[in-house]
Amino acid sequence: MARPSQPKLSIPAIAKAALKLVDAQGDFTLPQLAKALKVSASSLYNHVQGRDEIIELMRGQAMQVISLPHLEPEKWQESVQLIATEYWASYSKHPRLIPLMTSYTVRDSTTLRVYDALAEAFAAAGFAPKQRLQAITIIDSFILGSALDAAAPAEVWLADEQASPEFKAALESGQNTEDRARQTFELGLEIILDGLARTVPTTRA
């Protein structure tokens, strides 16, 4: 048995280690990743082609927890809501992955299946292709921004002396409420889905 102490490399292990680095420092390099996995850079290259592929692996890792519901066309809003909520919950745990993965073209197949499902739901709602792409993008942007909000500190804003009474009252009313981020995400998602439904002449919210 040669080198029994060397850990076995696998695609999930690489994705997990890269995600851990991104969670901690906002990015990763291949030498750092090799070090974290206790392997040489050349061993890494036996499994992945490079940085781009590792980003897609991390994306897949974050997306694979989403369960895709069976689409009932008349309940398209429910489908989008279920997918969006799981998507939000998963990225809330990895906020620093967000700007990294939005700066690369989506190629990961697990992730593409999520967008397939969203496209099918919006098509069922009656959205033409261009409006469907806009609807997907609006939902996507809101999910990612809300995931960052969910990862924010309990005190998002610290008002100073000049703060307006309107802002101070808003902060005092609910900034430190438990489940603040989730409630706000759910309300925003509902508003967006209802609003999107209104833009399609053939369906009603």
Place this chain on the structure above:
Amino acid sequence: MARPSQPKLSIPAIAKAALKLVDAQGDFTLPQLAKALKVSASSLYNHVQGRDEIIELMRGQAMQVISLPHLEPEKWQESVQLIATEYWASYSKHPRLIPLMTSYTVRDSTTLRVYDALAEAFAAAGFAPKQRLQAITIIDSFILGSALDAAAPAEVWLADEQASPEFKAALESGQNTEDRARQTFELGLEIILDGLARTVPTTRA
């Protein structure tokens, strides 16, 4: 004249150099920042107390370009729209600052004035304090998510062979359109503002 070759340190110079590091690598350390400014770490500490303060400086740097409109209460949607659009445009240029700054409590006074203005606009619309905080957060999340979308590559998704016809048609309809991100942001913002207006019984969209 002692040490004439040493550049003068200033708060704006520190903010600018830190932002440059974050744009490039997603984060910064104080030693890296000192090196970029060609000063010692102790010189840096003569101007800033530490990492937290530098993050607030970067936030202020990104927010200072926003011009705050004079609020006409019956045109509150217009005010929010103007602020949101400039906010989005500024963060589109610094996507990697986004998760860094959402993970720290907002203390920067330039930034707090932007939230004052949003709170005043939503108060004018008739939102009670708690709903006002939710409205601010929903808009904020959508702006930041959309700024990430604006910074994404022209080809956001690369469909694979299994991709659904609904998704493929959506991609073909407009993925590489000029101004795609701006148009989608504007549509989403309109939908959210109209939807929020509907949640206030005393006003109409």
